[in-house]
Amino acid sequence: MESLGRHSYSRKEKSLGVLVSNFLKLYNRDDVDLIGLDDAAGRLGVERRRIYDVVNILESIGLVARRGKNQYSWKGFGEVPRALSELKEQGMQERFGIVPCVTNSEMVLYDEAREESLKLTSDDQENSPSPRLDSKKEKSLWNLAQNFVKLFLCSGADLITLDGATKALLNESQDPLNMRTKVRRLYDIANVFSSMNLIEKTHIPQSRKPAYRWLGSEAISEDQFVAAPASLCDRNEPKKRVFGTEITNFNAKRSKTDCSSKDSKHYGNENTCNENEQQQQCDSKSAVKRLVSSPLAPAGTSKKNNTGNNHSQRLQDLENISSTHKLQYCNQELFGLLGHYTETWRSWHAEFGRK
DNA sequence: CTTTCCCGCCATACA
DNA sequence: TGTATGGCGGGAAAG
Numbered sequence: 001m002e003s004l005g006r007h008s009y010s011r012k013e014k015s016l017g018v019l020v021s022n023f024l025k026l027y028n029r030d031d032v033d034l035i036g037l038d039d040a041a042g043r044l045g046v047e048r049r050r051i052y053d054v055v056n057i058l059e060s061i062g063l064v065a066r067r068g069k070n071q072y073s074w075k076g077f078g079e080v081p082r083a084l085s086e087l088k089e090q091g092m093q094e095r096f097g098i099v100p101c102v103t104n105s106e107m108v109l110y111d112e113a114r115e116e117s118l119k120l121t122s123d124d125q126e127n128s129p130s131p132r133l134d135s136k137k138e139k140s141l142w143n144l145a146q147n148f149v150k151l152f153l154c155s156g157a158d159l160i161t162l163d164g165a166t167k168a169l170l171n172e173s174q175d176p177l178n179m180r181t182k183v184r185r186l187y188d189i190a191n192v193f194s195s196m197n198l199i200e201k202t203h204i205p206q207s208r209k210p211a212y213r214w215l216g217s218e219a220i221s222e223d224q225f226v227a228a229p230a231s232l233c234d235r236n237e238p239k240k241r242v243f244g245t246e247i248t249n250f251n252a253k254r255s256k257t258d259c260s261s262k263d264s265k266h267y268g269n270e271n272t273c274n275e276n277e278q279q280q281q282c283d284s285k286s287a288v289k290r291l292v293s294s295p296l297a298p299a300g301t302s303k304k305n306n307t308g309n310n311h312s313q314r315l316q317d318l319e320n321i322s323s324t325h326k327l328q329y330c331n332q333e334l335f336g337l338l339g340h341y342t343e344t345w346r347s348w349h350a351e352f353g354r355k
Numbered sequence: 356c357t358t359t360c361c362c363g364c365c366a367t368a369c370a
Numbered sequence: 371t372g373t374a375t376g377g378c379g380g381g382a383a384a385g
Contacts, residue, residue, distance in 0.1 A: 011383050
């Protein structure tokens with residue numbers, strides 16, 4: 001019904017936060033080990049690019065680990081504490097505690113002597129291949145995410161603003177242009193972390209400045225369990241990938257890896273992907289919903305099952321129904337009673353067909 | 356207006 | 371070469 005309702009689009013529905021939430025809901029299970037990027041993208045109905053974002057950030061916490069091309073492995077939440085403590089230690093060793101950050105009050109302690117945090121000790125003598133391999137990683141989402149948590153873990157600060165974090169993590173490069181980009185990334189990361197309750201968004205006491213507070217690694221769970229009940233209710237339509245984005249997204253991910261060639265491809269938009277979801281025990285009261293979505297064509301591979309197709313499909317259906325029923329109800333009484341209805345329908349049908 | 360941040364172009368890395 | 375990965379920043383929604 002709302003597929004026609006034009007402006008049902010909301011940015012929030014497509015945020016990295018909900019993506020991650022769905023991602024966790026999907027893979028946070030004991031029996032899950034390998035995660036295929038294509039599979040994830042397909043199941044979640046997003047472009048592959050977004051999966052990279054999610055996975056990179058999750059990896060910084062140890063939730064997942066790169067297994068190889070197209071493959072990540074699911075480590076559990078059990079791994080998180082370990083990873084965090086490791087990060088903390090790492091951060092302590094570096095200058096991470098002392099940087100422009102926010103105290104409980106609201107003051108922004110300006111920078112300080114963070115100059116020689118350079119790797120005087122571990123200068124070169126590292127990766128032989130590329131000299132600039134380092135710079136590459138420094139800018140990665142993965143690295144940024146780790147540094148972000150280090151900030152929380154190492155500085156005594158309770159609240160941290162993205163602004164402050166940016167300045168702290170930006171190596172002296174006060175360039176405003178650089179900062180813009182950095183903040184964007186931090187927003188991404190913060191959204192992910194807060195969606196899994198690792199951090200929480202608040203405000204600095206007096207000023208209205210938004211800031212983040214660190215929550216332990218314990219309150220992380222809860223929401224990402226199988227969660228059958230809640231997910232079923234709003235299971236109506238995917239509503240992501242409404243329209244407009246279609247044409248541009250040509251993700252020619254042929255891939256098909258090898259192991260499981262069971263792919264339904266990305267075009268998981270529209271009414272295709274949701275059905276048959278998983279095989280969870282969610283059928284408690286799902287039966288009711290099931291009926292509603294069936295009328296539409298099974299779609300399948302056609303990427304462009306536009307409205308035109310639907311109409312003709314609909315027509316076909318009606319036609320079938322009408323013929324069947326005509327044979328069925330040969331009772332004179334009924335026929336007479338419904339006569340004008342069928343007549344009306346017939347004329348409508350004719351007109352519609354003409355158009 | 357400013358803050359938040361999604362989208363997807365396209366540079367790199369890799370096979 | 372083709373594919374996989376993921377910086378990066380435009381610009382639009384949200385506030």
